[in-house]
Amino acid sequence: METLVRLSFYSFTAATIALLTASACYVVQAVGRVRVRRAALTTGTGTTVTAHSAEFGPGSETFGRYGTMLGWFAVVFQALAIGLRAGARQTGPTNMYEFSLVFIFALALMYLLFERTYGVRQLGAIVMLIALAMAAWIYSLPVSEREVDPLIPALQNKPILTVHVGVAIFAYAAFSVAFASAVLYLINQRRRISWLPSLDMLDDIGYRAVTIGFPLMALVLILGSVWAHEAWGSYWSWDPKETSALFLWLIYGVYLHTRTLRGWRGNRSAWILIFGFGATIFTYYGNYFFGGLHAYGGV
Numbered sequence: 001m002e003t004l005v006r007l008s009f010y011s012f013t014a015a016t017i018a019l020l021t022a023s024a025c026y027v028v029q030a031v032g033r034v035r036v037r038r039a040a041l042t043t044g045t046g047t048t049v050t051a052h053s054a055e056f057g058p059g060s061e062t063f064g065r066y067g068t069m070l071g072w073f074a075v076v077f078q079a080l081a082i083g084l085r086a087g088a089r090q091t092g093p094t095n096m097y098e099f100s101l102v103f104i105f106a107l108a109l110m111y112l113l114f115e116r117t118y119g120v121r122q123l124g125a126i127v128m129l130i131a132l133a134m135a136a137w138i139y140s141l142p143v144s145e146r147e148v149d150p151l152i153p154a155l156q157n158k159p160i161l162t163v164h165v166g167v168a169i170f171a172y173a174a175f176s177v178a179f180a181s182a183v184l185y186l187i188n189q190r191r192r193i194s195w196l197p198s199l200d201m202l203d204d205i206g207y208r209a210v211t212i213g214f215p216l217m218a219l220v221l222i223l224g225s226v227w228a229h230e231a232w233g234s235y236w237s238w239d240p241k242e243t244s245a246l247f248l249w250l251i252y253g254v255y256l257h258t259r260t261l262r263g264w265r266g267n268r269s270a271w272i273l274i275f276g277f278g279a280t281i282f283t284y285y286g287n288y289f290f291g292g293l294h295a296y297g298g299v
Contacts, residue, residue, distance in 0.1 A: 001088045005148060008084035012101060015077035016135040018070045019108070023132050025067035026124035029060060030196070064121040071112050071128065078105040088148050093165050097145040100138050102166065106173040107131045110209075114177055118205060120197045126180035160230070164223040167216050168245075172280055174213030175252070179277035181206040182270035189267065203265055206273050210252050217249045244283040251276045 082101055093099045111127040185202040187193070197205075224242065225235040236242065255272045258264040 001148060004084045004088035005146060008081045008088065009146060011077050011081035011084060012135075012138070015074045015081060015104070016132070016139075018074035018077060019104070019128060019132045019135055022067045022070035022074060022124070023128040025063040025070065026121060026128050029064040029067060030122040030125035064124075067121060067124050067128070068112070068115065071108055071124065074131075075105060075108045075112065078108065085148075091162065093169075094161070095145060097138060097141055099165060099169065100134055102169045103172060104131045104134050104138075106169045107134070107176055110170065110173040110177055110212075111180075114205060114209070118197070118201060120201065122184060122196055123177065123180045123205070126183055127177060130176055130180075160223060160227045164220060164227055167223065168220045171213045171216035171220060172284060174209045174216065175248075175273075175277055175280045178206040178209035178213065178273045179280075181209065182273035182277075185266070185270045186274075199266065203269065206269065207259065210255055210273070214249070214252045214256060217245070217252065221245060221249060240286055241283070244279070244286050248276070248279045248283050251279050 078101065082098075082105055085098060085101065089098070093102050107127060108131050111124060115121055115124065181202045184196055185199060185206070188196045188199060188202065196202075221242075224245070228237065228239075228242070229235045251272070255269060255276065258272070259269055
């Protein structure tokens with residue numbers, strides 16, 4: 001078991017290195033580069049003067065391709081880290097260390113699938129940085145969090161636990177992609193940067209991401225209620241984690257309602273997605289501050 005845990009951590013380290021370099025490549029490609037132009041001007045007296053001008057232009061596509069390649073490397077190594085950890089644990093993620101390992105995998109995979117679908121890489125400058133920040137947070141956890149400890153009875157319902165937690169992770173990943181599209185939308189709306197995806201495309205990416213995350217979050221609430229009844233004897237206890245998850249689902253329900261029935265697009269929808277991501281982070285970490293029935297294991 002100890003060997004599997006150690007190999008899992010080594011794989012996670014390799015994935016983190018890949019995320020770091022992928023993030024750098026995506027940022028360079030998204031920010032663009034300065035092009036210096038030189039022109040020879042002839043004055044009225046016949047003197048030749050060399051003039052220089054600088055302008056921003058699209059970033060090199062080479063960096064974007066490297067970012068994609070390294071992103072897939074990160075997904076593979078992260079999947080290996082999760083598989084080795086699951087082999088040692090003999091169950092799905094049961095604490096914040098394992099939950100966060102899977103979240104990094106889900107986030108990178110979700111982004112890369114959107115990148116392949118829409119053919120744009122600039123979102124990676126935000127999404128991969130979120131994944132990298134999560135990896136940095138994992139490194140800050142106590143070493144004891146990496147240990148495989150026996151599960152308490154409430155966490156021993158393996159099928160429901162694995163599906164409930166896994167679905168939540170992919171819902172959070174989808175909401176993170178929607179957040180990245182909203183940020184780029186607001187930047188491009190203000191700055192009109194020609195090499196960023198169009199406003200219509202960014203708006204559509206955010207919408208498509210939410211249409212994935214919203215039903216997944218509904219399934220999280222349903223499975224969580226079933227699991228809560230088996231573990232604690234009640235379908236709903238207004239536990240802080242339960243309540244924040246319900247609030248999160250309602251936020252994205254408002255987003256879908258205002259978009260489809262009231263025709264909200266663009267700026268207003270982008271701000272809802274940003275607010276929703278803040279609620280996602282609160283739901284992810286809120287149990288650290290408010291305790292409750294989800295406090296064990298940090299999940």
